[in-house]
Amino acid sequence: NPVTNGSFEWSAPSNIALVKYWGKKANQIPANPSISFTLSNCKTITKLGFEKKESADGFSFDLLFEGQPKESFRPKIEKFFERVVAYLPFLKDYHFTIDTQNTFPHSSGIASSASGMAALAMNLMSVERLLNPQITDAYFYQKASFLARLGSGSACRSVKGSVVVWGSHAEIEGSSDLFGVPFTGQVHDIFKDYQDTILLVDKGEKQVSSTLGHDLMHNHPYAERRFAQAHDNLSALKAALVEGNLDAFIKITESEALTLHAMMMTSQPYFILMKPNTLEIINAIWKFRQETSVPVCFTLDAGANVHILYPENVSVKVLDFIKNELLGYCQNSQYICDKIGAGSELA
Numbered sequence: 001n002p003v004t005n006g007s008f009e010w011s012a013p014s015n016i017a018l019v020k021y022w023g024k025k026a027n028q029i030p031a032n033p034s035i036s037f038t039l040s041n042c043k044t045i046t047k048l049g050f051e052k053k054e055s056a057d058g059f060s061f062d063l064l065f066e067g068q069p070k071e072s073f074r075p076k077i078e079k080f081f082e083r084v085v086a087y088l089p090f091l092k093d094y095h096f097t098i099d100t101q102n103t104f105p106h107s108s109g110i111a112s113s114a115s116g117m118a119a120l121a122m123n124l125m126s127v128e129r130l131l132n133p134q135i136t137d138a139y140f141y142q143k144a145s146f147l148a149r150l151g152s153g154s155a156c157r158s159v160k161g162s163v164v165v166w167g168s169h170a171e172i173e174g175s176s177d178l179f180g181v182p183f184t185g186q187v188h189d190i191f192k193d194y195q196d197t198i199l200l201v202d203k204g205e206k207q208v209s210s211t212l213g214h215d216l217m218h219n220h221p222y223a224e225r226r227f228a229q230a231h232d233n234l235s236a237l238k239a240a241l242v243e244g245n246l247d248a249f250i251k252i253t254e255s256e257a258l259t260l261h262a263m264m265m266t267s268q269p270y271f272i273l274m275k276p277n278t279l280e281i282i283n284a285i286w287k288f289r290q291e292t293s294v295p296v297c298f299t300l301d302a303g304a305n306v307h308i309l310y311p312e313n314v315s316v317k318v319l320d321f322i323k324n325e326l327l328g329y330c331q332n333s334q335y336i337c338d339k340i341g342a343g344s345e346l347a
């Protein structure tokens with residue numbers, strides 16, 4: 001093979017699920033389908049250098065985070081390489097340098113696994129395309145999402161924008177458990193430039209890793225009902241996105257967030273991942289929405305931070321509300337303004 005060395009650089013954004021993925025089968029197959037908004041500002045930028053080795057024994061790579069060696073990432077990357085080597089046979093032929101940075105502050109409580117694994121998958125696909133120039137764009141992106149899924153499930157929704165479905169669903173054309181696909185329906189204009197302001201309530205280490213969290217859905221008393229509900233909610237959300245039905249959007253999105261946390265509160269062992277200030281914020285949003293009719297709602301990840309979602313045309317009002325009434329509930333008044341985005345990009 002004539003390719004001896006080179007490098008690529010890709011950025012990939014984070015994403016925020018509206019219908020949540022929580023629970024998985026073997027090989028990172030989701031127990032239920034999920035749908036997310038791809039974000040724009042919160043992203044990982046990864047440069048991948050590669051150099052042909054003398055012999056193809058084992059994996060060989062150096063890891064840098066913000067320019068400094070970062071050995072603590074090694075087990076995760078090693079495990080990822082083991083999972084994907086069957087699909088990327090060149091992995092053992094090269095020495096890699098993986099140089100990564102995030103646009104959001106580390107230990108902000110914002111998970112970088114989705115953006116990080118997606119950025120790495122894009123880079124690896126660029127190497128594959130260099131070795132196999134005949135592969136099509138469709139194959140390139142689909143396989144990138146497939147690989148990202150094997151790194152971190154939700155990462156498969158960070159390859160493309162702006163609304164992505166992962167998991168097989170009867171009413172979503174082309175949907176698959178193996179990779180994320182852009183939502184093919186005509187999304188209503190009200191969701192163009194949809195805003196996500198992330199309030200940093202608790203920046204501490206995650207109490208429950210998502211790996212453990214997904215495992216808690218095995219033998220969970222409400223698992224089957226929950227998986228069925230996710231299908232129903234995805235059907236309803238699909239209609240809301242197309243019709244621009246913000247009332248329905250809000251009801252489904254908030255209920256999904258609370259259900260995710262309810263699953264954790266009712267598993268064995270059980271966890272409460274919200275903090276008192278998470279509840280203060282939720283109550284303040286409900287009060288503000290009732291008093292002003294501004295269509296703002298919240299969603300949550302598997303942690304205490306709150307994502308506030310709203311259409312661009314009410315940004316001024318919502319940002320005023322956030323600054324005046326919610327920042328006191330955030331750690332060091334910290335928040336991040338983000339919005340719906342277009343997916344990964346080659347630098």
Ligand code: PMV
Nearest residue numbers: 017020021152153154210302
């Ligand atoms: O991709 P994972 O295994 O870190 O799981 C992410 C799960 C949630 O963020 C809680 C929900 C989701 O669909 O993104």
